[in-house]
Amino acid sequence: MWIIFALLSAVFAALTSILAKIGIEGVDSNLATAIRTVVVVGMAWIMVFITHAQSGLSTIGKRSWIFLILSGLATGASWLCYYKALQLGEASKVVPIDKLSVVITMVLAFVFLHEQFTAKSIMGCILIGAGTLLMVI
Incomplete structure (x- = not known):
């Protein structure tokens, strides 16, 4: 089931970029980020109440907070920088650079979470990095 949600996340992230690029025209990037954030906060809290997860607030530990x-x-x-980059640059170039977060996440997961790097994950990082470079030059 996780793969379905991951694919939906990718689709919605793509829509986010295109809709934001259109919507940000003539709007200060910080203001646009604030508007987007209010919408996201509202959606998140609606989901909390729909799923009755609000009772979990009292069980969250200090470290988790x-x-x-x-x-x-x-x-x-990230959002502030992303919207500013979208405002100044082309979505087709900003988005691939933003997606370098995949490579950075993998490196940070290796360093801080002690997750294992495999030959496959190293090759994936190299290909993502090379692909990003190819798309933006």
Whole structure:
């Protein structure tokens, strides 16, 4: 089931880029990010209440709170940079560079989470990096 959600995530991420590029025309990138963020926050809380997950708030530990907050800050920084890049550049070039996050995530997962690198994952990183370079030059 995870693969279906991962594929849907990719489709929605692609739509996000195209819709954002169209919507950001003539709008300050920070304002556009704030509008997008309000919509995302609203959707997330609606899902929490639909699934009755709100009771889990009291069980979240201090460590989880810290890392979830840091993750939120990283997301915010990513979105601010992404919208500014979309405003200034072509979506067909901004998006592949943004997707280098896959390679960076794999390296960070190896360093900090001690996840294993396989020959297949190393080759994938190299191909993603090379593919990104090919698309943006």
